[in-house]
Amino acid sequence: MKVKPALIASFIMIGMALFFLIQKVAIYPAYFRSLQEYELSNTENMVVGKIAVDNNQIKTLYFKGDESKPLIVFFHGNMELVDDYAWIFKSLSSEIGYNIVMIEYPGYGNSDGFPSLKGSIEATNKWLEQNYDGNELILWGRSIGSAHAIELFVQNSSAVSNVIIQSGFSDLSVAVTESTIVKSLINSIIFEDYNSLNKLLETPKLARKTKFTLIHGNKDELFSIESAVSFKKALMEDGFSVNFIEFNGDHNSANFSYFKLLMSL
Template identity: 25%
Template sequence: MKNSVLNHPIISERYFFPRYEPFQNPYFVECNGTKLACYYQNNHPNAKTVIYFHGNGEVVADYLDFFPQLFDNEKYNLLLFEFRGYGMSSGKATLVNMLDDVECVINKLNIPQTKIILYGRSVGTLYAAHAAYIFPTADALILESGIADIEERIMIRLNSPAEINSSYEELKEEFTKHFDTKKKLSAFKGKSLVLHTENDQLVSVEHGKKLYEYLNQPKNIHLFERGDHNTIFTVNQNEYFQILFDFLKK
């Protein structure tokens, strides 16, 4: 557990939107005194494993009606990562402490880095990017509707740093220390794909373009003309997954 002002309860309350949602056969992982209720489907020995970090306001259970079958059909194993305080997980959602959970869960899988595919959506891209930094030789990284600058997203939710007994200088230092997205992505050695919608009113498409800029080759970016932050899946479903699986099979 890290002592960071970014773990302040006011930040957690205003930024995260956890909810309880039970599901059958959770894959529990103990991390730093917290029990994370992930979902693990491991039907294909020696196949690559997709590790998915969902968005804010979402939980693992939201994906169980289509993700497991979708990736199973394509012969991939699947780990749906659950955040602390979300779904059936214990603990409280906190920006920095959740970073440590990433390494904990992935290490529990005990699979080679080259068999790992990292995939994050929205807030989940913060943790997918962190995973890419810790596991730089993972096979692939997918960032959808991603966040390049978490400082921007947090600061619009604070009246001033004084509200959390901090200063602009301290916050800047903490964001750089824990969420230097450029540093994390530029260390990644695998292939990468950035997906975003042109009309994302929640996390601007400029974030997606910046993420793409930070990544090394080989990299791809696709900006959808239809849909927004919350409808990118539903509006572009066939095209979305065609692009995704074509990328993974290259």
């Protein structure tokens, strides 16, 4: 029996769509699960807002500190919402004076759209275009958020003074394997580029003026401490200034004092 080309093409398209969804479930699982949102409203130093991107309304949380202090852009992990950090950053902004913004991932919480690295950075860049006044800019990413912070840095390296990578990765495939061959195969079939190290190594030499802080738990079960050390070494060999902080904890360990430490670096 001869199979029609149109039928083959249909099967290929269906297969690609399923593969795309499987990737999204693995990388952005909160899109497919209901995470608890909080009833947040504007206060003296917290502004709950929305930003329109490609007909999607994306939630934003902005914490107003001292106008002369830096602006921190924070990207959370893949099973979290910006709401989860509201009380931490509200307190820290008041105490330390830093300005902080969190742009929710598309499709997370009550934000429209479908989660992607590209969509997240588009929303963040649009917010910065409308609100950033040119003061010192600090990027901070936790777990999958580290890829978002690095992607934003690559696009805006001249404006960024510090990048904080918390429980992050040099390449998303390190969560699966240490094999170079297998990692290359995984990266070739992922729809978006999560190889953060390669992106950093390709930035202009002037980008090396930006300070990097890598903070990683010695019991991290997702991205090993060894992979974090390798990330640090690769950056330093390429001329980046890296402050490496190893703490006693796993992938999700954190507390108020530790956030305060990072904000004061």
